[in-house]
Amino acid sequence: MTYICSICGYVYDEEAAGIPFAALPEDWTCPRCGAEKAMFDPDGKEEAPAKAEAGGQVQTPVQLSPRALSAIFSNLARGAQKQYHPQEEALFMEISDYFLSLSPAEECNAGDLHSLVSSDLAGIYQECEEAAVKAADRGALRARLWSQKVSRIVESVLSRYEREGGRLLEGKNVYVCSVCGFVFTGTQAPEICPVCKVPAWKFDMIS
């Protein structure tokens, strides 16, 4: 395993040096630039050369619906966008749109949508939580919690629509948090998203 000086790029090779990096005294410094030991980073490339190692066997996507694949690819497009890779973002979006075009339309009314959301809230969120707790996967716990809270708000907006009909939006707009999907009806976006805590400018107004 090798360690690299974050200041000058000097490479400490444990094998060549015969001493594990961790065993070096705390006052040891980079022989080239004098940086402290703490300024060295393990070289991740050497540690895990095979990219394929992450996640092990790649699961077959066949059991996923076209729309689920569309969401996977639009999510990867966001991942590319966040890393400032616009070309890759566009290519991922092209594939996402392709799967969206394959997705069948769903015949339904507002009541069907309401029932679907309620049945998720009665079951799958709980199952996701159990699996995530067991695997100590806090990322999954976080995503599941946000999605559950967002589903609760969606359910309540649908209930209010059933009760109030057209009055639901009298003098009001609908806003969606662009990070977690929180839905808000009001005269302006909330100062902070109640679910994911991003500021108001992260909300989009539905027009």
Add this chain to the structure above:
Amino acid sequence: MEMKAVRNLRLCTKDCLCLYVCPTGASDTEDSVIDAQKCTGCGACAGACPSGAISMMPVRLPLQQEKDAEVISRMNVLLESLVRREAMADKLSSDADPVLAKVAQAIRRSSRLSAEDIAREAGYMLPQSARAIGLLKELVDNPPTKDFPKASALALIRALEEM
């Protein structure tokens, strides 16, 4: 670790301190995107920026976290339900009642965002991860229909493997 500076254009207020401190001129470009060829990763711009608009990113990201099979399978069930919700909301977004149409439009967007987040935590976090590349390869080998954008998928695989 090799680093490069990246600038968030939404946060940048054009105060221009980064232009003064950059030793190579990498932060001074006509499109405001920091020139990765010139950037040495010194970090001076990120430290000087009064708006927190510049981040230092490792050139190579660590491997994606392993995911438990059971978590993946549960989250995929949730993912399928969220996209079904999106499909229903899509249908209702053209309803004759404008209030329902608007609410449905919001739910369509909300469901997609939630589905994306769940997909991320079900093992598709990093675009350059083995799982994402593996999925693309599998689709190139077995395109679902003849219209599958194979050339784009291949270009994407090449680009991601470079990262």
